Amino acid sequence: MHRRVAIIGGGAAAAALLGELLERQPPQALHLDWYTGGGTPARGVAYGTRSDRHLLNVRAASMGMFAGKPQGFLDFLQREDPAIAGTDFLPRRRYGDYLEAEVARALALGKAQGHDVQIVPFAADAVVPEVDGVTVFRNEEGRRVDAAVLALGALPPQPLAGVSAAALGSGRYVVDPWPLLAAPPAAAPDHVAVIGLGLTAVDVLLELAARWPGTRFTAISRHGRLPEPHLRAAALPSGDSAELIEAMQDAPEVRRWLHLLREAIAQEEDWRSVIDSLRPHTPALWATLSIEQRARFQRHARWAWERARHRMPPPVHESLAALERAGRLHRLRGHLQDADVDADSLRLTLRPYGGGTPQVLQAGLVVQSAGMDFDVTRTPHPLMRQLVVNRHVLPDPLGLGCQATPQGRLLHEGGTWPRLFAIGSLLRGTLWESTAMPEIRQQARAVADQLLAG
Numbered sequence: 001m002h003r004r005v006a007i008i009g010g011g012a013a014a015a016a017l018l019g020e021l022l023e024r025q026p027p028q029a030l031h032l033d034w035y036t037g038g039g040t041p042a043r044g045v046a047y048g049t050r051s052d053r054h055l056l057n058v059r060a061a062s063m064g065m066f067a068g069k070p071q072g073f074l075d076f077l078q079r080e081d082p083a084i085a086g087t088d089f090l091p092r093r094r095y096g097d098y099l100e101a102e103v104a105r106a107l108a109l110g111k112a113q114g115h116d117v118q119i120v121p122f123a124a125d126a127v128v129p130e131v132d133g134v135t136v137f138r139n140e141e142g143r144r145v146d147a148a149v150l151a152l153g154a155l156p157p158q159p160l161a162g163v164s165a166a167a168l169g170s171g172r173y174v175v176d177p178w179p180l181l182a183a184p185p186a187a188a189p190d191h192v193a194v195i196g197l198g199l200t201a202v203d204v205l206l207e208l209a210a211r212w213p214g215t216r217f218t219a220i221s222r223h224g225r226l227p228e229p230h231l232r233a234a235a236l237p238s239g240d241s242a243e244l245i246e247a248m249q250d251a252p253e254v255r256r257w258l259h260l261l262r263e264a265i266a267q268e269e270d271w272r273s274v275i276d277s278l279r280p281h282t283p284a285l286w287a288t289l290s291i292e293q294r295a296r297f298q299r300h301a302r303w304a305w306e307r308a309r310h311r312m313p314p315p316v317h318e319s320l321a322a323l324e325r326a327g328r329l330h331r332l333r334g335h336l337q338d339a340d341v342d343a344d345s346l347r348l349t350l351r352p353y354g355g356g357t358p359q360v361l362q363a364g365l366v367v368q369s370a371g372m373d374f375d376v377t378r379t380p381h382p383l384m385r386q387l388v389v390n391r392h393v394l395p396d397p398l399g400l401g402c403q404a405t406p407q408g409r410l411l412h413e414g415g416t417w418p419r420l421f422a423i424g425s426l427l428r429g430t431l432w433e434s435t436a437m438p439e440i441r442q443q444a445r446a447v448a449d450q451l452l453a454g
């Protein structure tokens with residue numbers, strides 16, 4: 001058993017691991033250093049929002065923090081309001097409340113059991129793994145621990161190619177939407193362009209449209225399509241996903257998989273039941289794909305998968321449809337070629353996918369919402385840079401985090417680190433689905449098993 005453990009990261013993944021370790025009441029005293037990076041521990045990016053417009057995209061009954069208690073969030077809510085149903089989509093703010101309450105409970109339990117938890121409200125700057133331990137640095141001061149776990153979340157977003165320095169310096173091009181959403185300026189632009197149409201873009205559109213009722217929005221993405229909506233009631237489980245999964249495992253090729261999925265969907269009342277039935281099997285299916293097939297998936301199927309798999313709650317879908325009906329939201333297909341300052345606005349040039357005449361757009365504000373960044377080779381994140389530059393970790397060849405075992409042990413050129421782990425976004429290339437709570441809590445359990453073994 002590893003008694004001295006550093007947990008690095010201040011979001012829900014770190015909280016889930018902390019909870020798993022303390023909840024199990026290990027026989028020997030643990031010494032945990034929890035580097036939270038500042039901010040309110042446990043909430044992280046997703047659950048730090050204070051806006052009730054920002055809803056969970058997973059139903060309440062599936063959002064428990066512990067793998068052994070998937071209904072934990074629902075139980076927490078129903079203690080206050082028994083009318084809340086497991087199928088509801090609640091504000092993410094409420095999930096942050098739940099995480100904080102669970103962390104407080106775990107800390108109290110840990111203290112009562114003689115475990116020592118140090119909350120370090122700063123970022124860890126460097127991590128040096130060795131075979132028999134790990135040293136974690138902050139301000140050039142190192143602390144040696146038996147094992148360390150990276151739970152860093154998505155990497156900070158980088159400006160898209162083609163955005164000029166003048167556009168970035170103008171304050172009219174926003175690379176990270178979250179600080180803007182927390183405190184949008186009172187002066188509303190006439191026209192806002194949103195780059196991306198995933199769930200982050202949806203949050204941006206809902207929030208800014210409500211704050212700025214006179215503003216028009218143009219949202220731009222490769223296909224110009226929004227995420228699919230959830231059904232009001234949960235989709236019924238698929239009849240026989242075992243057969244589908246076996247067929248997919250037998251033929252690990254993207255083209256064949258799409259064919260099999262289309263066939264399976266044709267037999268169901270609603271396509272969502274097929275997609276949802278794959279959820280627990282996604283890491284095993286992803287593991288069967290060669291690197292070429294994974295690259296092919298990224299190129300041809302990724303966006304369709306994201307739209308179908310990470311869906312919008314029905315009220316969110318209805319709000320966006322209302323914005324479109326009111327003529328305040330337009331969607332465009334295209335790819336940002338460049339963005340530059342033009343008098344008191346930005347001029348965007350959009351290139352249609354597959355060729356055609358570029359389109360030019362003027363906007364008073366541009367909000368980049370192009371999805372999570374996982375590429376550890378191009379990030380300015382200081383800790384990740386240090387780990388990559390010193391070759392302590394191996395980047396995923398497709399830019400999806402770091403190479404790791406399915407149980408979360410990070411790899412280096414010479415093999416597997418026995419005492420350096422990751423959970424969450426850094427495992428994207430290993431597991432594919434690795435960023436939502438139902439997956440993260442499984443990873444937290446697997447890493448806790450390894451830390452407490454022996």
Ligand SMILES: Cc1cc2nc3c(=O)[nH]c(=O)nc-3n(C[C@H](O)[C@H](O)[C@H](O)COP(=O)(O)OP(=O)(O)OC[C@H]3O[C@@H](n4cnc5c(N)ncnc54)[C@H](O)[C@@H]3O)c2cc1C
Nearest residue numbers: 009010011012013037044045056057123124153424436437
């Ligand atoms: C807008 C949005 C909505 C989402 N909605 C849902 C949802 O409804 N349901 C769902 O299941 N999932 C949702 N997700 C997925 C979400 O990623 C996970 O649920 C979860 O929040 C991920 O937590 P995390 O701890 O891995 O990452 P994060 O929340 O990003 O937390 C990582 C934390 O680590 C800190 N950190 C970074 N570097 C260091 C360092 N060197 N030292 C110390 N700390 C550091 C960061 O400051 C940050 O606080 C959503 C994600 C986003 C972005």
